[in-house]
Amino acid sequence: MTEPSTVDVVVIGGGVAGLVAARAAAIAGAAVTLLEAADTLGGLVGSHLLAGTTLDSGAESFATRGGAVAALAEDLGLPVVTPTPVPARVLHQGTLHPLPAAGVLGIPTDLDAPGLADVLGTDGLARAREDLTLGVTEPQAGTSLADLVRTRMGSAVLDTLVRPIVRGVHSVEPEDLTAEVLLPRIHERLATHGSLAAALADLRAAAPAGSAVAGIDGGMHRLVTALTEDLRSRGVTLLTAAPAQAAHRTTAGGSASRWLVRHGGTGTDGTGNVLTARHVVLATTPPTWHFLAPAEEPATDADADVDLLELQRLASTWPPRTRSTCSPSSSARLTCHPMNEPAPSWPNPARAPRRSPTPAPSGTGWPGP
Numbered sequence: 001m002t003e004p005s006t007v008d009v010v011v012i013g014g015g016v017a018g019l020v021a022a023r024a025a026a027i028a029g030a031a032v033t034l035l036e037a038a039d040t041l042g043g044l045v046g047s048h049l050l051a052g053t054t055l056d057s058g059a060e061s062f063a064t065r066g067g068a069v070a071a072l073a074e075d076l077g078l079p080v081v082t083p084t085p086v087p088a089r090v091l092h093q094g095t096l097h098p099l100p101a102a103g104v105l106g107i108p109t110d111l112d113a114p115g116l117a118d119v120l121g122t123d124g125l126a127r128a129r130e131d132l133t134l135g136v137t138e139p140q141a142g143t144s145l146a147d148l149v150r151t152r153m154g155s156a157v158l159d160t161l162v163r164p165i166v167r168g169v170h171s172v173e174p175e176d177l178t179a180e181v182l183l184p185r186i187h188e189r190l191a192t193h194g195s196l197a198a199a200l201a202d203l204r205a206a207a208p209a210g211s212a213v214a215g216i217d218g219g220m221h222r223l224v225t226a227l228t229e230d231l232r233s234r235g236v237t238l239l240t241a242a243p244a245q246a247a248h249r250t251t252a253g254g255s256a257s258r259w260l261v262r263h264g265g266t267g268t269d270g271t272g273n274v275l276t277a278r279h280v281v282l283a284t285t286p287p288t289w290h291f292l293a294p295a296e297e298p299a300t301d302a303d304a305d306v307d308l309l310e311l312q313r314l315a316s317t318w319p320p321r322t323r324s325t326c327s328p329s330s331s332a333r334l335t336c337h338p339m340n341e342p343a344p345s346w347p348n349p350a351r352a353p354r355r356s357p358t359p360a361p362s363g364t365g366w367p368g369p
Contacts, residue, residue, distance in 0.1 A: 004274040007031045007237075010261050011281045012244045012291075015043025016171075018283030019227040020072065025281070026234040033275055034236060035263050037243035042224035044171035059171040059220050061213040063182075069223075070214065076226040079217040090119070090164050099161065102204065105169075105182065106161035107149060109201040124156025131195045139187040146174035148186070152196040169213055176285075239265045242273070244291040247280060 007030075011022045014036025022034045040046065044058040061083065062069040070080050088099040090106070097119035100108040108116060111132065117125045131152045145166065149158045158174065166174045170182075179186050189199035216222050231238060242265025250260045261275045282289065 004260065004276045005033070006276045007033045008277060009033075009279045009281060010035065010247075010259065010275050010277040011283055012247070012261075013043075013283030013288075014038070014041040014238070014240065015283065016045055016224065016227070017043075018281070019224070019231065021281045021283050022231055022236050023227065023234070026231065026236050032231075032236045033277075034231070034238050035242045035244050035261070035265070036238070036240045037264075039241050041228055041238065041240060042221070045220055045224050047219060047221035054219065054221070056219045056221050058167075060168050061215040061220065063169060064212060064214050073216055073223065076223070076230060078222055078226055080214050081217045082214050090161060099165075102201070103161070104200040104204060105145075106163075106165040107153070107157065107196065107200055108161070109197050109204060111197055119160055120156045124154060124160070127154030128157050130154070131197055134195070136191050136194060139190075143179050143187075144175050145177045145179045145182060148179040148196070149174065239263065241265050247291050250276075 009022075009025045009030045009032045011018050011025070011032060011034040014034055018034055018036070019041065022032050025032045042058075046057040047054050048057045049055075064070060073080050089096040090099055091097075098115055099106055100110065100113050100116065102109045102113065108128065111125070111129050116128070120128060134152060145162070146158060149162050162174055166172065166177065170177060183200070183203060186199060186203070189202050190196060193199045193202055228238065242263040244261060244263050246260075246262040248260055249257050251257050259275075259277045259280045261277060261280065263273050263275070265273060
């Protein structure tokens, strides 16, 4: 049996969340290996060639609220650009239709706006108008954006107007995002104004001036390329076509509890698909956590497996399309390690030969070097 490779941190998932988590750990001086099941990194932020031009195949812009993506782009040397002020359009059944000028994420705030019937159809528009007379019920915790729009305005608004916008800006489905995350205080506003259209009109009025979205000059796919180059410069091992197959803690040999992670790829030297690590970061959604397993041997701390067992329970009971309470940022920061363990500290300096080390992003859970 090949001897396992030893690292400080294993990041499972090579989407943007995983790449950012790996970078934060590397900046803090950790030895990091990232595992990605697909053949390429970036997840839903990708590219393809069309008539000799490289275009985004996933997100083509990002939400500017919070400033995290813009700060990351600046740190990576990527120029941020704002959209050209021309009417946005959506392709539906082979025809380009203008998006509602006063909409939010494609959700119309004016149900009398010209052209809505053309894109929604007579029945779709009639269903959307029901939002104005529907009663307001007590919201369920973690209501997804899809459930909110479908309940208030119907499937035509959701699938024709909202879904393309959410896919393009956030690289996920509306079912995967909590309504309150994208639309602050939306349930409170809904209760106050009595309709989703009026609630969103209030939200637009309260929004600060300026563009709600921005992009990266040359395409959002450049973010993945820049992150990948940055990680390699910091000594991070990036393994693609390497799905996580099993992950559990072990105290074999009397050593401190560590993670043992088996994956479906091979190491950079062509040998070995088993890693040991002090910490594991799950940068994938809970339904993919099938590889989690109980510790091979009992840990010395009686409480050491509580966090892992809770993750297993969560992964096994999470509905297949209801992941709204698990945002990309929280996924990237979900760290599995024995409870009561001291905060991680790394003996090695940040591996950044072409850039000076920068502080780890606040709130990531990674300490400074």
